[in-house]
Amino acid sequence: MAAPTIVRHGSPALRERLLRPLWTGEEIWCQLFSEPGAGSDLASVATRAVRDPGGGGRTAGWIIDGQKVWTSLAHRARWGLLLARTDPDLPKHRGLTYFVCDMTAPGVEVRPLRQLTGEAEFNEVFLTDVRLPDDLRLGDVGQGWQVARTTLMNERVAIGGRPTPREGGMIGVLARAWRERPDRRTPGLHDELLRLWVRAEAVRLTGLLVRQRAAAGDPGPEGSAVKLSYAALTQAASGLELELLGADGLRYDGWHMRRPDRVDMLGRTPGYRYLRARGNSIEGGTSEILRDIIAERVLGLPAVPRADRNTAWKDLPR
Ligand SMILES: Cc1cc2nc3c(=O)[nH]c(=O)nc-3n(C[C@H](O)[C@H](O)[C@H](O)COP(=O)(O)OP(=O)(O)OC[C@H]3O[C@@H](n4cnc5c(N)ncnc54)[C@H](O)[C@@H]3O)c2cc1C
DSSP, X not given: XXXXXXXXXXXXXXXXXXXXXXXXXXXXXXXXXXXXXBSSSGGGOOOEEEEEOOBTTBOSEEEEEXXXXXXXXXXXXXXXXXXXXXXXXXXXXXXXXXXXEETTSTTEEEEEEOOXXXXXXXXXXXXXXXXXXXXXXXXXXXXXXXXXXXXXXXXXHHHHOOOOOTTOHHHHHHHHHHHHOGGGOOHHHHHHHHHHHHHHHHHHHHHHHHHHHHHTTOOOTHHHHHXXXXXXXXXXXXXXXXXXXXXXXXXXXXXXXXXXXXXXSTTSOHHHHHHHHGGGGTTTSOHXXXXXXXXXXXXXXOOOOOTTTTSBGGGSOO
């Protein structure tokens, strides 16, 4: 998500500084987009970025104030992809600017948020008088929405179109459970397993196609379809796994508070998979929002009416 955004919108100096340690995994990134008042309606973000003229020993740049939420792995992140409001007098999509946030800067506070699985994979992040130099800006002032769209489109491909071998991922886990538990087999479960297997193959092959387009620079709105299908498939497969395993499937590897380093759907217990999969249809854009995108931008259906497009952000009811 970060790399394609930096490649497309970053200055040569930023690309030089940020891409290699991102690729090697030496520097972890997080996404500072969602806020308590802006999720699906991301263009409403209220975190402010105000120009800092510098002076008194300070270099000129920006002062950031606001709150972000659901920030996955912020507790491990060196850098954050930050969407902030630079002009509240403009309509919501036009007053945004995109920054790389230094997560070690004074004023960045990361607090864990415990989720359904018992652990805190994500966080709330408070930004109080955080100073960022102007050379950490990605894209022009006021162009934040265009830059954010690059991140969002690539995020959907990253979630839904990850490279998976045939019968890999959740469908592989399910097929293994089927083979290992002949005592639990029924014709109904068999039908359902085969239906999911076919869907998994379709998602996998479409994911390959969309990844190729993303690598060529433009994932396109079809990435939303892959992410939508992936979420539905993972939820159905993790549900069927529990059905197949019966009481054994309800075993859990502990509800104690943990701060994971990554999301590991396959290496954990069926109970964890079932619970964690609920988030798949929310993270990276909810399934409802993705259906809207597919309807408008892939199928060419009429757009949802948007009455707030030309009103200054500061005048919108919030
Ligand atoms: C596991 C997980 C990890 C996440 N990690 C990150 C992260 O790292 N960084 C980050 O910035 N965010 C992250 N998120 C947040 C995620 O992007 C948001 O939760 C998501 O965009 C939805 O926003 P919301 O929670 O504010 O829900 P809302 O936008 O309030 O939506 C609530 C419900 O209303 C529906 N709805 C809203 N608007 C419409 C509409 N116009 N038409 C139809 N239905 C609608 C939604 O589909 C949803 O069902 C994460 C979320 C999860 C679950």
